[in-house]
Amino acid sequence: MGGFQRHRRSKLIIANFSGFEADLLRSLAGQLVELLRNEAAVPRDDSADPFEAMFDFSGPTQAPEDPVLARLFPTAYPADEEAAAEFRRFTEGTLRDGKADAAITIIDTLEEAGLPTELAEEGLVIDVELDEPTAETWMRSFTDLRLALATRLGVEEGDEAFWYALPDDDARAQAHDIYEWVGYLQETLVQALTD
Structure with a gap:
């Protein structure tokens, strides 16, 4: 796998993954989604009125116990416990959703490019083509994946x-x-976006 590059004619960001690499990326992204969704401090009520949900600020007020989540959602005001709790209550739910959605974008893109839902067969090559907004989403998710792994x-x-x-x-x-490897992918993606 040579990393990401910008296609000269279409201007899309492209990469070729072996079936193993694509499976690995899907697995990492899936684990991140699971952590973000299963460790959510306050479950969301999908039956709530959408307008009301826009103004629902009943998010968590305490820092996550899981070290990865604590790294992904650091305390905004370490010297002011009350301000930190309020900031977390108003922002963490949306941030979790955004990070989970970005990881889901990686999964969806790989599967749309031909990665089977079962383990990929040997010799399979997945050609990924990303427009700039999708590439930026992948880049943000790579940051989260690297922080989680580190x-x-x-x-x-x-x-x-x-x-x-x-x-x-x-x-x-x-x-x-x-x-x-995820760092390498992120580095080549950044380079492709700036080309």
């Missing part, structure tokens, strides 16, 4: 030597390789 792994700035010293068969090394 938090779960305990990646810190300047700790590359530790990760590269791990044996190839160490599960942590393999997970770190995935973290770096």
Whole structure:
């Protein structure tokens, strides 16, 4: 996989994924959606009046206990507990929905490009074509995926030597390789968007 690039004629952002790579991306995005939706502090009532729902500010007021969610939704006002709780109450639900929707966009795009809902067969190549708004959505979701992976792994700035010293068969090394791969995808996507 060579990363993302801008097609010269159509101006679309394109990439080719093996079936394995596309399955892996779909799985990562699906896990992120599950975390965002299953850990929501306040369940949403889909039967509510849509107009009323626009003014429903009954979101969570406490920081999430899960370290990944705490990283994705940091406390806005660490020195002011009341302001932080109010800010979280008014914003976290919408932010969760936006992050989940962005991850769902990755899943939908891969499946629309031909990724089967079952495990992809060997030799399958998925050609992805993104317009700029969809590419920007993928880029935002890559940021969330990388933050989630880094938090779960305990990646810190300047700790590359530790990760590269791990044996190839160490599960942590393999997970770190995935973290770096998502970073590579994000980097090539940013470059394609600026070309």
